[in-house]
Amino acid sequence: MNILIKIRELANLTNSEKELADYILANPRKTLQFKPKELATAAFVSTATIYRLINKLGLNGVGELKIEIASSLRETTEEKEINYDYPILESDTPYQIMTNLNQIYKGTLDETLSNADPEELVRIGEKLINAKIIDVYAASANLFFAQNFRFQMQEIGILVNVPEEDYIQRLSAANSDKNHVAIVISYGGRSETLQKAVKILSENNTPIILITSMQENALAEFAAHKIYMASAENHYNKVSSFSTRQSLLSILDTIYSIIFNYNYDKNIHYKTNNYQKMNNDLI
Known part of the structure; x- marks a missing residue:
């Protein structure tokens, strides 16, 4: 499993271990540059906390942790140079803009693949194939991707429900049960509508597949399965969601293809x- 996902999913952490885990997830490249004392200072934890976290990850030392992090990161020069939040400059020509976006798309697909757990994809496929009803819950622009997924599934005779309005989402969740499977698309769990729907789904014992970022998401505790989007973009300070959109489309296309296959x-x-x-x- 990708070490960053493993860190993200660690349970039963102390407060200081959680602080360290959050720092590593937010600053994986900086972590590679630090010595243990420097990492402890940057994360505001003790050196002992670093080694406790390493033990919980099943690793043998800081060196092995760095190797695992390095293998999980995008390593090409282009990916290091591109700014995912501001990939275009005022001075860029149209062709330069297209080239920069192409680098983002390639890096995004690589990161999405790196975040994927092969065994989890198998379990998700089985869950969806055996579901009597599939519901997709999303908000804002993600609804368009959910609707496209519904269209793809309808082309092979599988009807997918995509409730849109707040009331309809809550009604759909209330009508759901263990025979449904809910795909919930939420980058960071900030939508109040989705929070309400997920709580109802959990109360009704509906299996939840959460498509989310590597960042903290309050909805994660309710999910039976998780798929992680590329998470390089700043949620607020950016030109557009170039990377997030590409990652989500890739994940939904993968789910469709697994079911098709x-x-x-x-x-x-x-x-x-x-x-x-x-x-x-x-005529």
């Missing part, structure tokens, strides 16, 4: 047959 021949036939029926109706 489960009954590959059947889905190919279903899709092509339906398109033929629709085209035959054209």
